[in-house]
Amino acid sequence: MEAAPAPRQETRPPAARRDELTTSREGIAAALSQIRGPFMERIDPAAAVKLPRPDLAMEVGRMLPDLLRELGLQLNGAEQRDVVTQLVNDMLGLGPLDPLLDDPLITDILVNGPNQVYVERHGKLELTDVVFRDGKHLLAIAQRIVNRVGRRVDESSPMCDARLEDGSRVNVIVPPLAIDGASISIRKFAEKKITLEVMARQSNLSDAMMRVLQIASRARLNILISGGTGSGKTTLLNALSRMIDTGERVVTIEDAAELQLQQPHVVRLETRPPNLEGKGEVTMRGLVKNALRMRPDRIILGEVRGGEALDMLQAMNTGHDGSMCTLHANNPREALTRLENMVGMSGANLPPKAVRTQIVAAIDMIVQVSRMRDGVRRITSVTEVVGMEGEIITTQELFRYRYEGEGADGKLIGRFESAGLRPAFTDKAGYYGLERPLLDAVI
Known part of the structure; x- marks a missing residue:
């Protein structure tokens, strides 16, 4: 007696599976459009939003079969779970x-x-x-x-x-x-907490750049992080802030709080828009001024956008070493120009040379970050603000990223180059016992 042939397994092409998924999504969407009205009539929304999510999902799951029968709808188990999830998301989530x-x-x-x-x-x-x-x-x-x-x-x-x-x-x-x-x-x-070490492993910067930035933060340099939208400015600011000593009092100021400082002594401040009558607004500039009365060791400004630039420069010049901020600019020189323009937005009628003198006295280092066309965010320049020649701010670039080509996988090929220069903040690093590690990293 011959053995019965094994049942043939049906193999469906990927296109057929995609069609099934699309049909399933369309069926769920159509069912939801019919279910939502009757469902909302049977549930108390005010009481529902007070329930823990698992309890609400269980309650919705109990109600759903009756609703489906009344509406003449047929959904399998997986589709019913999707409907429950979407109904709960509509009430509790986004x-x-x-x-x-x-x-x-x-x-x-x-x-x-x-x-x-x-x-x-x-x-x-x-x-x-x-x-x-x-x-x-x-x-x-x-x-x-x-x-x-x-x-x-x-x-x-x-x-x-x-x-x-x-x-x-x-x-x-x-x-x-x-x-x-x-x-x-x-x-x-x-x-996932991003550190400078993680960024170095991801090739966002070189090991030498990592060591210099760690030393710059520990040596209490005032650092300006410059870059375009989505370039990773806040991520880098968070990574640099991990070098701050746990014994320091840090005040952060942001439009929408997103910094993730790990120190125990952090005061987080956030701006407030005006109310319906146009009153009660608290601006970034107002918070910077108030922060100076809070005995901070460092002030970290999420992003400089306007007249608060002047208050931030004055804070950096009055004993708040180690402060940091970000702004939008395409290169370090442009960052200095934008900072100067934003000081003008404060209403202070200062001559250009006086503004630039304040910038030179306040800012020690500019770190430029970019999201490049392969999607990778890289630190493209580490530049020191050195001084002035006449009315021109002088800088020296310690590191830069040099583009060399593109790999077969679409990733850019390049290298992080050291200029081999002695950093202007070497003496300051020496005060913290970090002169030798600094020189080893750059030369």
Whole structure:
């Protein structure tokens, strides 16, 4: 008797599997559109949001089969779990954005209206299949984000900076300024603490640059971090701050708090927008002035954007060595020019030479960071502010990144070069017993 042939396993091409996934997503979306109305009629939203997420998910899961029978819908077990998750996300979370926030590979989430959501993975932007029901759904999520931190966004106040509960930074802009629907930009909070050592292993900088920056922070140099949007300025600022002694009192000032200092004695300050009557605004400049009365050892400014630049320079010149800040600029020379222009925004009528003299006295080092076209963020220059010749600020570059080509994998090929110069802060490093390690790193 011949053995029965083994059942043939059906193999489906990847395209067929993708079609099935798409059909499943469309079925879930269609089911949700029918379920939401009857579901919201049966549940008390005010009581639901007070429940722990697992308890609410269990309650929604118990209600769902009855709803499906009444509406004549058929969903398998996996689809029902997806429906439960999305209903809970709509009530407690950020709806369609929750799966993206849970993905550890995603660093940025960019929402351009209800039908277009991009994410950044490995330094590259890619379009997702995430969509919102409509513009009202997206606006409700945007308002939920800002309301949690006591801010608002509407037609009268259509722009807002905020943060999520995990520390992720958020910018929201809504109609009428955003023509195609609300726009949400989320810079995700990095759970993994980035250090200079980690950055060196990732080839964001060389070992020699790492040692020089560690010494610069320990020797209490005033450091300006310059770079474009998304270049890694805040990440580098966090890494440098790990060199601060635990016995120092540090005051941080930001528009939306995102710094992750590890020291025990840190005072975190955050700006506040005006209320509905246009009153109660607390600006970055006001916080810098107040910080000077708080007996700080160091002041760390998340980003310099305007007239607070003058107050920051004065703080650096009055005993607050080791302070740090960031600003947007494409190279160190441009950073100095922008800093000078922002001092002018303070309303102080100072001659250019007087402003530049203050900059030279306050800023010791400029670290330039760039997100390059292969998606990798690199420190492209470490430059010292040396002095003045006439009315011109003089600098010397200790390190630079030199581009040499592109590999087969699309990654840029280059090297971090040392200029071989004796740093101007050698004597200051010597005061902290770090002169020999500094010279070994650069020469």
